[in-house]
Amino acid sequence: MITLPLANFLAQPVGVSQFVIVGAIMFTCGAVCMATKRNALGILMGIELVLNGANINFIAFGSPYLRSDAGSLGMDGQLMSLFVIVLAAAEAAVALAIALNFYNNFNSIDVDRANQLKG
Amino acid sequence: MDTSIYWPTFLFWFFAAVCCMFAIGVVLATNIVRMAFYLVLSLAASSGLFFLAGADFVGAMQLMIYVGGTLVLLIFGVMLTSQAKFVSMKTSQFDWTLAALAGLCLLAVLISAALAIPEWKGLERAEAESLGIPQTATPLGMGLLGARVDAPQRSGYLLVFEIVSVHLLVVLVGAAYLARAKRKRSTAVG
Numbered sequence: 001m002i003t004l005p006l007a008n009f010l011a012q013p014v015g016v017s018q019f020v021i022v023g024a025i026m027f028t029c030g031a032v033c034m035a036t037k038r039n040a041l042g043i044l045m046g047i048e049l050v051l052n053g054a055n056i057n058f059i060a061f062g063s064p065y066l067r068s069d070a071g072s073l074g075m076d077g078q079l080m081s082l083f084v085i086v087l088a089a090a091e092a093a094v095a096l097a098i099a100l101n102f103y104n105n106f107n108s109i110d111v112d113r114a115n116q117l118k119g
Numbered sequence: 120m121d122t123s124i125y126w127p128t129f130l131f132w133f134f135a136a137v138c139c140m141f142a143i144g145v146v147l148a149t150n151i152v153r154m155a156f157y158l159v160l161s162l163a164a165s166s167g168l169f170f171l172a173g174a175d176f177v178g179a180m181q182l183m184i185y186v187g188g189t190l191v192l193l194i195f196g197v198m199l200t201s202q203a204k205f206v207s208m209k210t211s212q213f214d215w216t217l218a219a220l221a222g223l224c225l226l227a228v229l230i231s232a233a234l235a236i237p238e239w240k241g242l243e244r245a246e247a248e249s250l251g252i253p254q255t256a257t258p259l260g261m262g263l264l265g266a267r268v269d270a271p272q273r274s275g276y277l278l279v280f281e282i283v284s285v286h287l288l289v290v291l292v293g294a295a296y297l298a299r300a301k302r303k304r305s306t307a308v309g
Contacts, residue, residue, distance in 0.1 A: 015241025024229035
């Protein structure tokens with residue numbers, strides 16, 4: 001028997017809370033990434049992180065291993081996260097096309113230079 | 120009470136640590152190539168979390184579509200635009216402070232909300248060990264086709280599936296049109 005001080009902590013299953021905390025950390029990292037990066041592709045990576053944080057929440061709310069009561073989303077959570085994955089792929093394709101067009105026209109990928117429509 | 124290590128919990132903390140550390144790495148890295156690499160590792164670790172939550176099909180889709188498709192696209196974008204002056208762009212100190220402050224406030228609110236709900240604390244160990252391994256691919260496929268075999272009183276997702284499919288087609292045609300190589304007008308004429 002292993003008797004680490006952490007053993008009691010590791011002996012219990014995790015719940016929805018822990019998954020939601022991981023999702024919250026990813027979401028916050030993505031939001032900060034979107035706010036601070038000047039490279040258009042860096043902003044795109046922030047969006048991917050945000051979507052993935054939301055996906056972790058969907059999976060956690062639908063999982064039978066984390067909560068068993070009637071409040072569980074069931075299979076709906078997994079269906080929703082499949083839609084999120086597909087829409088993220090579509091969004092990345094369009095955003096990349098726009099970023100490449102911007103790069104071809106302005107010879108720069110810095111979003112601060114995209115100010116022609118500024119009012 | 121059983122005090123031996125419950126391995127799914129150990130694996131959860133392992134994947135959660137990898138996932139969060141590399142997500143923070145994406146924020147802190149200034150080099151765009153390193154950011155792309157950290158993002159690949161973070162999303163791959165999150166697919167491990169999906170497997171642990173019993174979503175085996177979605178975890179596999181995460182690895183195939185997200186890590187294998189979307190991120191390869193992003194890395195192509197990085198390679199196509201990686202002139203030396205754009206590889207690492209600095210942000211001003213003021214912007215960093217402001218973003219970190221807002222981010223920490225958001226994180227505090229979200230974490231306190233996550234810990235406040237008593238139903239989210241998790242199952243007892245004996246209860247968790249008695250659960251079988253569900254097969255999710257068939258119920259997911261039937262759900263996308265409109266018939267819910269797992270919960271008959273819930274609605275199917277056929278319409279959403281169709282909309283997403285057509286949306287994906289339109290978006291990919293549009294992206295291919297937007298990103299096409301420009302021909303010089305003079306060579307096209309003659």
